[in-house]
Amino acid sequence: xxxxxxxxxxxxxxxxxxxxxxxxxxxxxxxxxxxxxxxxxxxxxxxxxxxxxxxxxxxxxxxxxxxxxxxxxxxxxxxxxxxxxxxxxxxxxxxxxxxxxxxxxxxxxxxxxxxxxxxxxxxxxxxxxxxxxxxxxxxxxxxxxxxxxxxxxxxxxxxxxxxxxxxxx
Amino acid sequence: xxxxxxxxxxxxxxxxxxxxxxxxxxxxxxxxxxxxxxxxxxxxxxxxxxxxxxxxxxxxxxxxxxxxxxxxxxxxxxxxxxxxxxxxxxxxxxxxxxxxxxxxxxxxxxxxxxxxxxxxxxxxxxxxxxxxxxxxxxxxxxxxxxxxxxxxxxxxxxxxxxxxxxxxxxxxxxxxxxxxxxxxxxxxxx
Numbered sequence: 001x002x003x004x005x006x007x008x009x010x011x012x013x014x015x016x017x018x019x020x021x022x023x024x025x026x027x028x029x030x031x032x033x034x035x036x037x038x039x040x041x042x043x044x045x046x047x048x049x050x051x052x053x054x055x056x057x058x059x060x061x062x063x064x065x066x067x068x069x070x071x072x073x074x075x076x077x078x079x080x081x082x083x084x085x086x087x088x089x090x091x092x093x094x095x096x097x098x099x100x101x102x103x104x105x106x107x108x109x110x111x112x113x114x115x116x117x118x119x120x121x122x123x124x125x126x127x128x129x130x131x132x133x134x135x136x137x138x139x140x141x142x143x144x145x146x147x148x149x150x151x152x153x154x155x156x157x158x159x160x161x162x163x164x165x166x167x168x169x
Numbered sequence: 170x171x172x173x174x175x176x177x178x179x180x181x182x183x184x185x186x187x188x189x190x191x192x193x194x195x196x197x198x199x200x201x202x203x204x205x206x207x208x209x210x211x212x213x214x215x216x217x218x219x220x221x222x223x224x225x226x227x228x229x230x231x232x233x234x235x236x237x238x239x240x241x242x243x244x245x246x247x248x249x250x251x252x253x254x255x256x257x258x259x260x261x262x263x264x265x266x267x268x269x270x271x272x273x274x275x276x277x278x279x280x281x282x283x284x285x286x287x288x289x290x291x292x293x294x295x296x297x298x299x300x301x302x303x304x305x306x307x308x309x310x311x312x313x314x315x316x317x318x319x320x321x322x323x324x325x326x327x328x329x330x331x332x333x334x335x336x337x338x339x340x341x342x343x344x345x346x347x348x349x350x351x352x353x354x355x356x357x358x359x
Binding site: 106 | 282284286287288290292298300314318320
């Protein structure tokens with residue numbers, strides 16, 4: 001394989017965030033009647049503080065990605081009938097290090113875990129749960145910036161899962 | 170090398186590969202997490218006791234291990250079911266946990282997701298989602314349901330699957346402990 005092709009393969013496979021988002025809706029529950037989503041602020045349950053407001057950044061990203069997908073957002077605290085409340089918490093965030101990943105694959109892993117609950121805005125009944133558990137443990141220097149873009153990946157997971165579930169009949 | 174010699178070498182090579190694979194399986198490189206590792210140490214007796222008998226239905230959603238590195242160790246249905254029975258027994262939450270015969274309640278558990286992921290060179294974080302449902306055996310009425318997400322990070326030794334095993338076992342322990350806590354808090358039997 002030529003150097004160019006090798007570099008292309010490395011670029012395509014480098015810095016992938018592994019993990020599968022999961023959304024689980026309780027037996028017999030349909031979310032198709034909900035027309036708006038109230039996105040509560042992501043709670044930081046990691047027990048750590050970071051160089052920037054990770055939970056706040058995730059909250060903004062989830063809201064904007066849901067809006068991009070055509071989901072109507074409801075103001076926080078003003079849930080009315082037909083509003084689904086999304087309550088999420090950041091349980092793990094490790095910025096990692098691309099340099100460490102370059103030296104020893106597996107070392108310097110970037111990791112982000114957000115779990116959440118889908119709750120009826122009026123009754124407060126829990127209708128389902130969701131989880132996005134993503135990590136970047138390879139890719140070396142090609143994975144520079146993973147500490148930031150992993151938040152986009154997680155926010156996209158959540159927005160896709162919620163938007164797709166709302167559309168399901 | 171003669172043809173007979175070449176075939177002999179090839180056969181020996183295959184035998185070595187098979188022997189290494191068998192040794193790997195025997196050493197527990199590809200396995201399910203054993204039930205005793207998933208049973209939580211419950212710190213206190215439940216707040217309220219449910220004066221009814223319960224049986225555990227067949228657990229679903231578990232995974233068979235494979236040769237994929239992060240799937241070489243998994244939580245299987247039978248193992249989680251055994252851990253669930255052991256946990257309920259230890260909690261003394263119900264009058265008794267029946268293995269045979271008809272019980273007042275049936276507890277169902279479905280493993281929705283199990284994800285071990287590398288969190289460092291010798292470290293793995295596992296997340297686990299389990300959906301629990303308690304039904305009245307006679308009527309089939311849904312008495313309680315809850316979906317619990319848990320996670321655990323654990324370290325292992327180089328060349329083993331200890332990190333995956335410990336993190337999955339820890340996530341299962343947390344999940345089962347939370348199930349007992351919520352069941353004891355939420356279920357009120359008249």
